[in-house]
Amino acid sequence: MNAVMTIVSRALLATAACLGFVAPSTAADKVTFLTSWFAQAEHGGFYQAKATGLYEKAGLDVTIKMGGPQVNGSQLLLAGETDFLMGYDIQVLKGREKGLPLVTVASSFQFDLQGIMAHDDVADLAALKGKPILISGSSRTTFWPWLRAKYGYTDDQIHAYTFNLQPFFADPTVSQQAYLSSEPFQAQQQGAKAKFFLFADGGYPPYGSAIVTTEKMLAGNPDLVARFVKASLEGWRDYLKNPEPANALIKVDNPKMTDAQIAYAIDKLKQTKALDGGDAATSGIGIMTAARWKQTYDFLVAANLLDPKTEWQKAFTDRFVKDLKIGF
Incomplete structure (x- = not known):
């Protein structure tokens, strides 16, 4: 009886598959991330997450696009040409001053390089x-x-x-x-x-190589944002341990990048504790604080570079990083 039932079950499954009744496997969410410059070690965490399957594990199909001197990242982000942007605190605050819905969700480095x-x-x-x-x-x-x-x-x-x-x-x-x-x-x-x-x-206050998205993305797909942030920061954690997977992809995107340049950059990131120093030493890679954002806002206002009425608190959120505590 068991053998007969097995044969029947297999036959029914085969028929259902032919008729399209079997649910397809869940497709990965497609995500585009735009960097700030040509591929380099300072982008290593993102390339590591792609190279080692961290994005795939998070249900993401990530395309990394290189920025450059003629690329207006904010414009591309707001136009929907990219989902996330490697941005900069001052850039985001100036955008908020103009009413642009830019939001920083994590920071690669605890300081600007x-x-x-x-x-x-x-x-x-x-x-x-x-x-x-x-x-x-x-x-x-x-x-x-x-x-x-x-x-x-x-x-x-x-x-x-x-x-x-x-x-x-x-x-x-x-x-x-x-x-x-x-x-x-x-x-x-x-x-x-x-x-x-x-x-x-x-004492220059901005963070470095932050992850920026839009209010629309936060409202419409917070789970995707959370998965992208977590996988990216895990990529950064792993990159300084074993950078070879990411480096291979970096050199594909930017053939002019040399092993010596990459090694020098990684050494400097380690020496200065760009990833795991400061608040990240206790709160994990990617952490941002309101106190630091307020320092950047105060500097810009004092230098007459930002309207004091700018709602600086809306330029960032720590909801995706405060509880991760990703470390080495």
Whole structure:
């Protein structure tokens, strides 16, 4: 009897499948994530989550798109061309000032990786007062007002930075804006002696490489947001332990990226505890606090870069990170 029932059951299942009665397996939710620049180690956690199946395990089919100098990420996010964006606190606060529904849901790094690269005879950032400093146009409305207020810099010190290091190499009096793991590495490769001063060490408040989405996404699919945030932060946890899976994908997207550059960047992320330092040491990777957001808001208002009426509390939410406590 059991054998007969088994045969009948199989026959019925086969018939049902042919007629389309068997429920299909649940398809993964398609998600697009836009980074802030060409693929690099500073995006490693996201690539790790994709390479090692963390996104797949979370029921997500994630496409990572590279940003770049001509990419307007906020515009693409609001237009629905991407679901999540690698953003920046100041960018989001300025968006909220204009009524744009941008919301930060997690932060990769506990501080911004921006700083100044100077020649090795410079003692500290205060010593650069009155000296020429190369910065990009966009930096005039981000870290420059902070430097001006803290160290007494003046606008006549500004010279244009065109992302070419030759002026720095040629003039021992020149300093320039730099990213923790980029320009200092290039200087090292050229045999130039240089020092890097991280703005965060002086109290510059923004977070780094945050995950930004929209109010519409939060309202319509909070479960998807939660799964994407958790898998991404798990990717960051795993990336510094074994970066090879992510690195392989990074080099596919950005063939110009070298193993030496990646290794240098990972070393700097570890040295500075960008991922697991600060509040993340006790509250887990990705954590954000209202106190830190208020510091960035206060800085921008004091520098006349943000309308005081801007509802800064709506620029972020910690609901997706406060209870995760993802650590090493």
